[in-house]
Amino acid sequence: MQMPAVLKHCEDVRDYLMDYLDGKLPKSDAFIFRLHMFLCSKCRRYMGRYKTSVELAQHILDDPPPLELINLTAEFLKKQSKDE
Numbered sequence: 788m789q790m791p792a793v794l795k796h797c798e799d800v801r802d803y804l805m806d807y808l809d810g811k812l813p814k815s816d817a818f819i820f821r822l823h824m825f826l827c828s829k830c831r832r833y834m835g836r837y838k839t840s841v842e843l844a845q846h847i848l849d850d851p852p853p854l855e856l857i858n859l860t861a862e863f864l865k866k867q868s869k870d871e
């Protein structure tokens with residue numbers, strides 16, 4: 788099964804940060820980035836030093852992803868944090 792791109796490891800998603808802040812990310816990647824930030828408390832902590840972190844979590848609610856994708860991502864992140 789092809790993993791949805793949002794199910795990336797935290798380090799991979801964080802690589803998007805600079806491009807996201809520069810507005811260089813394609814819409815689909817920006818969406819992935821925001822969804823990951825919304826669901827992943829570890830990344831939100833990491834992002835805490837950037838003032839956009841709060842904005843990120845808010846904006847996703849303007850344009851909510853499909854519930855299925857949210858659940859899938861939440862499930863993945865739970866497993867991932869258990870592995871550590």
Ligand SMILES: [Zn+2]
Nearest residue numbers: 797827829830
């Ligand atoms: Zn993360």
